[in-house]
Amino acid sequence: MESNNGKIPSIGFGTSTGIVNPEELERAIDTAIAVGYRHIDTAFIYGTEKVIGQTLQKWFKSGKLKREEIFITTKLPVMGTHQDRVDSFIQRSLSNLQLDYVDLYLVHFPVGAKSGSNNLPLRDEQGHLFLEPKTDHAAIWKKMEAQLDAGRARSIGLSNYNISQIQTVLKSARSAPSCLQVELHAYLQQRELVHFCHQNGITVVAFSPLGAPDHNKRMKGYFAQYEERPLPDILGNAVIGRIGEKHGKSAAQVALRFLVQLGVVPIPKSMNPGRIKENFDVFDFELDGEDMERMAELEMGERARVSDFLNIFKGVEHHPDYPFGKL
């Protein structure tokens, strides 16, 4: 798929696992690479960069994979959403990943917070973050562009930004963002945002493309006081199930194929070898016009959003740069 700064493989492998089990993650990455994924999504805050780096080194040394054959995305954490911290965080990510450059570096979230001692944001006893008062989007973007100049990132982009925040970045940008990564699935289709991005040459990457059924468990791994929330049951949806029966495919494959046909890039996460393979096997069938209409009707809007960050970044909704619920 083409973007402002080149190509990105049309499906990726998500690696947000909550508590990291290094052996399990290495096995999952091995399976993903073996079945054909050439795009891995990580983030400083997931704590998965080191295992990904070690696993990639093993593949590079074996001669079975070259650096230029795999697309690696990582992200500036919320503690780095400040113009003075972009350089140091990308350098830490590159060191974790044992790479000279990443293919895509994203600002993970448009609000900044102070760092704790554990590579996670600092919190008070009630779990509230110590937020930076205001985000200077233009200044941060300038530092992101400097990563292109320094050769540390081949392309740069944003995650969890809304249209008005992307417009702010576009106004001052020397290099426009090549990608926006946002939550996007059958129940939260983000049509206006996708249309805006596509008009501006920005590739949309869909996180939680299956509705993140493990979201509550995973968030508890990051933050023990996390309060569980109801989750959308995309994989149990009867309409998706019937479309799957028609094509001899699973609900997950239909949910992913739908996104591919909308022109967005899904990055499903699985630690299970069978499901890793299943999620990649979505290029030998096509949803017809009627299937696409039935899928479009599943849209639920904001109430289907899983990652509103309210339970994990307590107090963030009062910040002027909180991105959701605004245009």
Ligand SMILES: NC(=O)c1ccc[n+]([C@@H]2O[C@H](COP(=O)([O-])OP(=O)(O)OC[C@H]3O[C@@H](n4cnc5c(N)ncnc54)[C@H](OP(=O)(O)O)[C@@H]3O)[C@@H](O)[C@H]2O)c1
């Ligand atoms: N930028 C951001 O703020 C942000 C936020 C969230 C996520 N992300 C990225 O997006 C990636 C994917 O999103 P996600 O992990 O939230 O959710 P997801 O990919 O929608 O869902 C993952 C869950 O679905 C299960 N699953 C995977 N394939 C399946 C299949 N074929 N059938 C049934 N169940 C299946 C997995 O279980 P098993 O592992 O047991 O298969 C796991 O519990 C993340 O890993 C991360 O890289 C980015």
